[in-house]
Amino acid sequence: MKKHFGDHSANEQSFLAWARTAIGIIAFGFLFERYTIFVHVLPHETTGKPLELG
Numbered sequence: 113m114k115k116h117f118g119d120h121s122a123n124e125q126s127f128l129a130w131a132r133t134a135i136g137i138i139a140f141g142f143l144f145e146r147y148t149i150f151v152h153v154l155p156h157e158t159t160g161k162p163l164e165l166g
Contacts, residue, residue: 156162
């Protein structure tokens with residue numbers, strides 16, 4: 113058993129919390145980007161007008 117197991121455990125929990133937060137922020141970024149693309153493409157799909165990129 114480690115001498116300072118409480119410190120090690122707290123550090124590991126903090127690291128895992130940061131990792132979960134980072135994964136959540138990345139996932140939110142992907143979802144936001146997909147939503148933005150959807151919002152830009154949807155009017156062109158419903159009206160039949162060509163999509164202008166740029």
